[in-house]
Amino acid sequence: xxxxxxxxxxxxxxxxxxxxxxxxxxxxxxxxxxxxxxxxxxxxxxxxxxxxxxxxxxxxxxxxxxxxxxxxxxxxxxxxxxxxxxxxxxxxxxxxxxxxxxxxxxxxxxxxxxxxxxxxxxxxxxxxxxxxxxxxxxxxxxxxxxxxxxxxxxxxxxxxxxxxxxxxxxx
Numbered sequence: 181x182x183x184x185x186x187x188x189x190x191x192x193x194x195x196x197x198x199x200x201x202x203x204x205x206x207x208x209x210x211x212x213x214x215x216x217x218x219x220x221x222x223x224x225x226x227x228x229x230x231x232x233x234x235x236x237x238x239x240x241x242x243x244x245x246x247x248x249x250x251x252x253x254x255x256x257x258x259x260x261x262x263x264x265x266x267x268x269x270x271x272x273x274x275x276x277x278x279x280x281x282x283x284x285x286x287x288x289x290x291x292x293x294x295x296x297x298x299x300x301x302x303x304x305x306x307x308x309x310x311x312x313x314x315x316x317x318x319x320x321x322x323x324x325x326x327x328x329x330x331x332x333x334x335x336x337x338x339x340x341x342x343x344x345x346x347x348x349x350x351x
Contacts, residue, residue: 182215183222184233186275188351189342191234194276195323198236201257204299212239213255213297221247225275227313229320232276240317244310254304259294259318261287262303264311272312274326280338284329286312 187193201209212235220228220241229240238258245252266288273281289307292314296302306314316326327335345351 182218184215184219186219186223186228187232187234188276188278189325189327190346190351191276193231193234193236194320194325196231196236197323198231198238198321200238201295204257204295204297209239209257210297212237213241216241217243217247217253220275223275226309227317228275229317231320231323238321240321242310242313242317244313255297256292256294256304256314256317257296257299259292259314259321261290261315261318262293263291265289268308268312270312272316272326274316276325277327277338277342280341282326282330282334282338284326286315286329290314292318 212230215233216228216230219233220243224246226244226246227240227242230237240256241254243253264287267285268288269283269285271281272284288311290311292304294302294304319326327338342351
């Protein structure tokens, strides 16, 4: 297992096309999943997607306990949202945008179809924070960043903040 560097905004891998996983027996897949959990827990974060560690595969993990409760550690491979209900605006951050937290609108509840690490197709349901985490990570796999969910005014504010930090060498 390894804690990997987290890719930050501006790196093309964050918005590149991500490949579906087709080989669930590949040892590299198991290593990727372990590394995602280790990296996410170390950050710490509630979830992390493969593109955030520079791997353009449709794999992400979510763990609202941040490593404290193994029953909450979820693996989503080739996920897609199949149902969504309600909308809620709440604060959201992203490991690829360190120290930036903004209000983003997401579904209040979702059903997600995904494969687990063994290749078993599952439907996972989540509400509130779990729904937000599912949607955030699936957006990464769809090459979409959370700033794209903000108003153009708010997105401009965030991007100016990022550019200032990049110029100062803090990014």
